[in-house]
Amino acid sequence: MWSPDQYKAALDFAARAHGDQRVPGTGYPYVVHLAKVALEAMTACAADPSLDADLAVCCALLHDCLEDAGVSRAELEARFGRALAAGVAALSKDDSLPKQRRMEDSLERIRQQPREVWLVKLADRVTNLEPPPPQWTLEKRRAYRDEARTILERLRGASEPLALRLEQKIEAYGAFCTN
Ligand code: NI
Numbered sequence: 001m002w003s004p005d006q007y008k009a010a011l012d013f014a015a016r017a018h019g020d021q022r023v024p025g026t027g028y029p030y031v032v033h034l035a036k037v038a039l040e041a042m043t044a045c046a047a048d049p050s051l052d053a054d055l056a057v058c059c060a061l062l063h064d065c066l067e068d069a070g071v072s073r074a075e076l077e078a079r080f081g082r083a084l085a086a087g088v089a090a091l092s093k094d095d096s097l098p099k100q101r102r103m104e105d106s107l108e109r110i111r112q113q114p115r116e117v118w119l120v121k122l123a124d125r126v127t128n129l130e131p132p133p134p135q136w137t138l139e140k141r142r143a144y145r146d147e148a149r150t151i152l153e154r155l156r157g158a159s160e161p162l163a164l165r166l167e168q169k170i171e172a173y174g175a176f177c178t179n
Pocket of ligand 1: 033064
């Protein structure tokens with residue numbers, strides 16, 4: 001299903017939840033990041049009619065609102081339903097865990113969700129593989145690339161075209177990973 005009224009409701013909700021938050025390293029309002037992830041998700045769903053576009057697009061628009069905007073899972077579930085809230089919860093890191101365990105733990109939980117949730121994680125990393133902030137060390141850039149490779153490896157079954165896009169972004173990001 002394609003339900004643009006739902007996407008607009010999700011975008012409004014996200015805009016209110018993220019408030020004055022900005023995309024790191026840019027002056028953009030945070031919803032610009034969310035819109036970019038949603039555009040990637042829409043493109044992937046348009047290429048594969050077996051995907052539930054409503055779940056993928058709403059999940060993309062709301063994917064950071066538990067982790068970064070202080071929204072509760074109960075609120076998300078009441079407003080957008082159980083499947084959406086479960087998907088966003090899986091996409092959120094568990095900050096009670098040691099930092100180096102958080103990504104792996106989230107990937108394990110994402111893999112227990114439908115493919116639409118997997119593809120939001122791919123779409124998020126495709127969107128985030130932009131030129132890194134100048135203060136990032138070589139070590140940090142390489143770690144970010146390696147993490148992207150892990151995401152691709154674990155979740156590539158979500159969407160072939162999106163997996164291919166992530167592969168290309170990782171390849172291009174290699175330019176920031178040499179001395
Ligand atoms: Ni994100």
